[in-house]
Amino acid sequence: MPHPALPTLTSQLPAGTVVTDPDILAPYRQDRAFDPDAGTPLAVVRPARTEEVQTVLRWATEHRIAVVPRGMGTGLSGGATALDGGIVLSTEKMRDITVDPVTRTAVVQPGLLNAEVKKAVAAHGLWYPPDPSSFEICSIGGNIATNAGGLCCVKYGVTTDYVLGLQVVLADGTAVRLGGPRLKDVAGLSLTKLFVGSEGTLGVITEVTLRLLPAQPTACTVVATFGSVRAACEAVAAVTGKIRPAMLEFMDSAAINAVEDKLKMGLDRTAAAMLVAASDERGSSGAEDAEFMAAVFTEHGAREVFSTSDPDEGEAFVAARRFAIPAVEAKGSLLLEDVGVPLSALADLVAGVEALAAERDLMISVIAHAGDGNTHPLIVFDPADPDMTARAERAFGEIMELAVGLGGTITGEHGVGRLKKPWLADYLGPEAMELNRRIKGALDPDGILNPGTIF
Ligand SMILES: Cc1cc2nc3c(=O)[nH]c(=O)nc-3n(C[C@H](O)[C@H](O)[C@H](O)COP(=O)(O)OP(=O)(O)OC[C@H]3O[C@@H](n4cnc5c(N)ncnc54)[C@H](O)[C@@H]3O)c2cc1C
Structure with missing residues (x-):
């Protein structure tokens, strides 16, 4: 039974903008956080112009209907999760x-x-x-x-x-x-x-x-493998203390193996960690920085260091790092963390996550935008196993507590969404949380915009 107000919206928008076919709605219910409690929206609305978005929001305010804005649904914090009785406003047709x-x-x-x-x-x-x-x-x-x-x-x-x-x-x-x-x-x-x-x-x-x-100058890439995660993290801090690399990424053993399982590119399966770094400084400075990073990695006990100025060779390692989330996802369901710390605490964070994984008997693979101190511990679990799911959910909170205890944040880039809402107030403190609420109240007094996300 369609919502009685929906025909009013449909009549104000170009044909085909409001979609209610359940088969078409289904993929709009979740983002990549795969919230099992995602609702079923009344409709997906796909406007092509700002004026059409205005029409949608005027209608939603009039009828007090929740609106979940949606891009491509790749978000990892559940921010584009659909709500029962709400609409999903997809921007996919706005492409100029x-x-x-x-x-x-x-x-x-x-x-x-x-x-x-x-x-x-x-x-x-x-x-x-x-x-x-x-x-x-x-x-x-x-x-x-x-x-x-x-x-x-x-x-x-x-x-x-x-x-x-x-x-x-x-x-x-x-x-x-x-x-x-x-x-x-x-x-x-x-x-x-x-x-x-x-x-x-x-x-x-x-x-x-x-x-x-x-346009970005061509980068020189340096890849190094290490026997310990702590040594790799300390090498990161030694680099950022001296130069500004254009990339400084980290993968642990579980991520290396998961990527190697899929891409079969000859990564060292026995390494505890791998760093993928690059410099795009102009002229000879790029090669000098790459040489500097290779020397730092060697000083920090790297087992193997490989440098290249060939963009295709470099891109193969960057692609491997980019592929880490889908590769680890192939091992089971993921609770995907996004904690960040000051660089001086990176080694303690990664070692702390490793210890937590052993304590909770879980596979937690860590990948990181290491040069920013921003890590993604990927907690692998089987949703059909209630005990494992409980341990994974517990570890999810414990990792945030670990990061905050090290002076870090509960999210470096993925956002609070629905997933991290329970931890936000403690992290921000009462004054900053209240300021957030007042701003939300001033701009969206009826609370129709993405209710349940952040607030
Ligand atoms: C394999 C993989 C790797 C990833 N790597 C990274 C990474 O390296 N760095 C990183 O930051 N993220 C990463 N992400 C997360 C994700 O891709 C980003 O958060 C991205 O910005 C989400 O874009 P989207 O179009 O999919 O937005 P969606 O998931 O559709 O929406 C994300 C949030 O933005 C809101 N939103 C979307 N469009 C609008 C709009 N026009 N107006 C108002 N609100 C809007 C939604 O309501 C929701 O809260 C990764 C995700 C995957 C699956």
Whole structure:
């Protein structure tokens, strides 16, 4: 039985925008956190223009219907999980891009994939740096809404560093422009940044103005394997204390083996850890930095160090690192962590997770954007085994406690979503949590935008 208010919405939008076919709705219920409690939405609404998003939100406010904004559903914190009786607002049809090579900016609609943005701007000799491992399958709108990180953040920063402006539709349907294609603009409060990382709880992003860089110089890549995770983490800190690598990624033994099982590229299955590092400094400096990193890795007891300036060879190792999550996912269901610590505590965090895995008798594979101190412990479990599931859920909380105890955060780049909501108030403290709530209340007084995410 369709919701009595749904025909009013359908009649105000182009044919085919509102979809209620259960077979089409099914894949929109969950994101990559695979929340087993995901609801079944009334409809998936796929607007193509900002005005249509306004129509949807005016209607939702009038009828007090929850709206879950959705990009490509690759989120790992359950932020795009559908709700019973709500609608999913998918941005997949909003795909325009315009590039201004002089100001080095691009105006982009949210549904374009990160990889498509990179490709479009590359045609102008430009580069959009943020590169989540999921860059080929996630939307730019989702990246802004989660303030996504990635592999090159260690040198180039995260998504927010490239957001100059936004168009956002608020809960009541008002469309507001914040910032724009101006490289300097300090008029008013910094509201653009407020919406970056707001996980669909403050408004729907319908357009973004991105800052671009000149094309990235070719990188020199260094890959090293270690007999202990602590030695590898200490090598990371020794590198970042001296230079700014363009990438500094970590995989533990379980991740190396899971990737090798799938890709069969000859990775050292006996290594306790592998680092994949790169420098893209111009001229001879890139090779010098690579040489420096190779020497640091050797000093820290690396068993094998391999350097290359061949982009294809380098990319094979980067692709292996990017493939780590799907490879470990093949071993069982995952509870995917995203904790980060100051770099001086990285070795203690990774060693602490290793100890926790032994204590709870679980496979917990650690991969990390190590140069940022941002780790992804991947807790593998079998949902059909209640005892193992309970141990996995317990370890999920314990890892956050471990990180916070080391001066770290409960999420470095994936966001709070629904998964981490129970830990947020303790992490932020009462004053900051209350400030968050007041901002949410001011922008979305009826609580229709992504209820249950963050708040
Ligand atoms: C294999 C794999 C590797 C990954 N690697 C990384 C990584 O290296 N770094 C990283 O940061 N993340 C990573 N992710 C997580 C994920 O890809 C990012 O969080 C990404 O930014 C989500 O984009 P999406 O389009 O899939 O958004 P979705 O999952 O659809 O949505 C994510 C959140 O944003 C909100 N949202 C989406 N679009 C809008 C909009 N237009 N307006 C308002 N709110 C919106 C949703 O409500 C939800 O809260 C990885 C995921 C996978 C599966």
